[in-house]
Amino acid sequence: MSRQYSHFNLSRRSLFKFGAGAIGTGVLTAGLSSSLLAAEKKAPVEDDITPDKALQELLEGNERFVKAKRRNPHQTRSRLVEVAKGQKPFASVLGCADSRVPSEIVFDQGLGDLFVCRVAGNIATREEIGSLEFGSLVLGAKVIMVVGHERCGAVDAAIKGAQVPGQIGSLLEAIKPSVESSKEQSGDKLENACKANVLAQIEKLKSSSVLSELIKAEKLKIVGGYYDLDTGRISLVS
DSSP states (O other), X not given: OHHHHTTOOOOHHHHHHHHHTOTTTTTTTTSSOHHHHHTTTTSOOOOOOOHHHXXXXXXXXXXXXXXXXXXXXXXXXXXXXXXXXXXXOSEEEEEOOOTTOOHHHHTXXXXXXEEEEEOGGGOOOHHHHXXXXXXXXXXXXXXXXXXXXXXXXXXXXXXXTOXXXXXXXXXXXXXXXXXXXXXXXXXXXXXXHHHHHHHHHHHHHHTOHHHHHHHHTTSOXXXXXXXXXXXXXXXXEO
16 A cells, blocks of 8 residues: 555645545545545556445355355466556455454455455454545445454453453453443354444444445445354355
């Protein structure tokens, strides 16, 4: 992403103007400066797809992964050279930093396909939200999937009220509301809390004025997913 930002010449003043006038002022077409738009003109052009089609592509890729029929698309040297000129991912993923859930592998995608943000507990911090705003508004990702997963250590620690050192506690504090909201549900406590956390992070993303405008314009969809560590399957959470 740093390569994209290197082209920008946005002053703090222009950024302020953009943020203040985002809602109801044509954010999708006029909200960006011409210099910001120019940064993406060199990106490789792919077929424009709808949010529904983008979601379908993600789910079909995961199905290939589950059935051990991966195509490993866009992983050639020529693709590397192509996307070096610019990126145009069709989807974004807010996932957990867990080493067992690598997005490009479990969705069977390749270079330049996914715009991925990973953080323990797949929480939507201000920085993660800002990154995903960039991925959708500037790069053109059509779907954002928040992916939680089975036996998430961060959620488990939040349930147990673990005493942790350093900044780890900030992660648990962000997850605690989901633990509380799901504690009366029947079934597995950890799974319930993981799924509740996915839904809570989706609501945080939808509170973004940038993302909400894209949703209203039917240029973006935000959905939740739950990854089964034992099978590799991602099921939708709603």
